[in-house]
Amino acid sequence: MEVRTRAPGKIILTGEHAVVHGSTAVAASIDLYTYVSLRFPTPPDNAETLRLQLKDMSLEFSWPVARIKEAFPNLDAQVPMSPSSCSLETLKTVASLVDEQNIPEAKNGLAGGVSAFLWLYTSIHGSKPAKAVVNSELPLGSGLGSSAAFCVAVSSALLAMSDAVSMDFRHQDWQIFGECELELLNKWAFEGEKIIHGKPSGIDNTVSTYGNMIKFRSGDLTCLKTNMPIKMLITNTKVRRNTKALVASVSERIMRHPTAMASVFTAVDSISNELATIIQSPVSDDLAITEKEEKLGVLMEMNQGLLQCMGVSHASIETVLRTTLKYKLSSKLTGAGGGGCVLTLLPTLLSGTVVDQLMAELETCGFQCFVAGIGGKGVEVSFNVTS
Numbered sequence: 001m002e003v004r005t006r007a008p009g010k011i012i013l014t015g016e017h018a019v020v021h022g023s024t025a026v027a028a029s030i031d032l033y034t035y036v037s038l039r040f041p042t043p044p045d046n047a048e049t050l051r052l053q054l055k056d057m058s059l060e061f062s063w064p065v066a067r068i069k070e071a072f073p074n075l076d077a078q079v080p081m082s083p084s085s086c087s088l089e090t091l092k093t094v095a096s097l098v099d100e101q102n103i104p105e106a107k108n109g110l111a112g113g114v115s116a117f118l119w120l121y122t123s124i125h126g127s128k129p130a131k132a133v134v135n136s137e138l139p140l141g142s143g144l145g146s147s148a149a150f151c152v153a154v155s156s157a158l159l160a161m162s163d164a165v166s167m168d169f170r171h172q173d174w175q176i177f178g179e180c181e182l183e184l185l186n187k188w189a190f191e192g193e194k195i196i197h198g199k200p201s202g203i204d205n206t207v208s209t210y211g212n213m214i215k216f217r218s219g220d221l222t223c224l225k226t227n228m229p230i231k232m233l234i235t236n237t238k239v240r241r242n243t244k245a246l247v248a249s250v251s252e253r254i255m256r257h258p259t260a261m262a263s264v265f266t267a268v269d270s271i272s273n274e275l276a277t278i279i280q281s282p283v284s285d286d287l288a289i290t291e292k293e294e295k296l297g298v299l300m301e302m303n304q305g306l307l308q309c310m311g312v313s314h315a316s317i318e319t320v321l322r323t324t325l326k327y328k329l330s331s332k333l334t335g336a337g338g339g340g341c342v343l344t345l346l347p348t349l350l351s352g353t354v355v356d357q358l359m360a361e362l363e364t365c366g367f368q369c370f371v372a373g374i375g376g377k378g379v380e381v382s383f384n385v386t387s
């Protein structure tokens, strides 16, 4: 039997970084997914290995079961209903197993994802042989939450094949998990994110798990109901960066300027709450929508200014901001910044010709532009009993 899962990426409308330090943030899922397929070998296939194939990177890693048992002699394959964090000692063992795979130097960043996979796998299924295949529509390291989508898709596939959850295996279509299962897999995914990010807030894995548009603060989520159409242009500057390093650089700034940074985070909190209120209030006509869009645009610009105060903007991001400003459009970085993706609010009454012109101008700078559907479903699962 094969289990397949898909988990969406996300955009952060307001509050990235500040959310790590207790401020409110607003995020939404996007219709770009990371897919995981998992199967255990069945007789006569006696493969005694754990394999991880990263399809779109043409990479495959494998660990003999004997090597995993040697590295973790006390492996307990019970599924803890509430996962405990990966200890420093276990992380070192995981890192040595990942090192042995000789990841190509240019793809060094993958070590975090491979480590998270290995830890999640061995914690939930011990040293059982299996093959996992991953592919993703999300650009990695660009602020669209590929790390969280990866952890959510992996955790949900592992749990779907464990005794911790009971699922209807006859169902071949995409199906959603029950509330308790979502809560459990989100906790596991958060622990995986910790391995990749160091100090995640949990917003990315939460929005990938539950989908929709959410307000998030210190682990608490509120689903935002809106009848306001929100359209965002996403511009990928293609400047790759690493969330772990950017989150650490903000923590460093807090150590040096604690009072000033506390004020910055308070301001972000107010911006996110105001944005959530605007999004949720009912709209009656085009005029009301236009007024709200103007307010959203200003709040996004204010948030961008505060992200600059945190030191996470980048020359490529500034180029996108300057370009969209020529079209009187509001933009901000999304995710960890330092490159990656920028959001531009596209008002409903903006003509398609203007959007095409803007996209063409941004693309001449070497950037990639697209519009993604936002606020869709969270993680889903499907089974194939015949394979």
Ligand SMILES: Nc1ncnc2c1ncn2[C@@H]1O[C@H](COP(=O)(O)OP(=O)(O)O)[C@@H](O)[C@H]1O
Pocket (backbone or CB within 6 Å): 034, 054, 109, 110, 111, 112, 113, 114, 134, 135, 136, 139, 140, 141, 142, 143, 144, 145, 146, 147, 148, 150, 196, 197, 241, 242, 243, 244, 335, 336
């Ligand atoms: N499909 C994937 N396969 C393996 N690792 C992945 C995958 N997607 C994400 N990752 C891991 O997450 C890292 C990127 O996460 P991060 O720096 O948080 O950026 P973002 O989450 O914005 O894409 C990658 O370098 C890799 O370690």
Ligand SMILES: C[C@@](O)(CCOP(=O)(O)O)CC(=O)O
Pocket (backbone or CB within 6 Å): 015, 016, 017, 018, 019, 020, 142, 143, 144, 145, 146, 147, 197, 199, 200, 201, 202, 203, 204, 243, 247, 334, 335, 336, 337
């Ligand atoms: C910077 C941060 O707020 C979001 C990071 O998102 P991403 O990994 O860049 O997609 C970190 C976090 O909330 O865990």
Ligand SMILES: [Mg+2]
Pocket (backbone or CB within 6 Å): 145, 146, 147, 148, 197, 204, 243
């Ligand atoms: Mg990430």
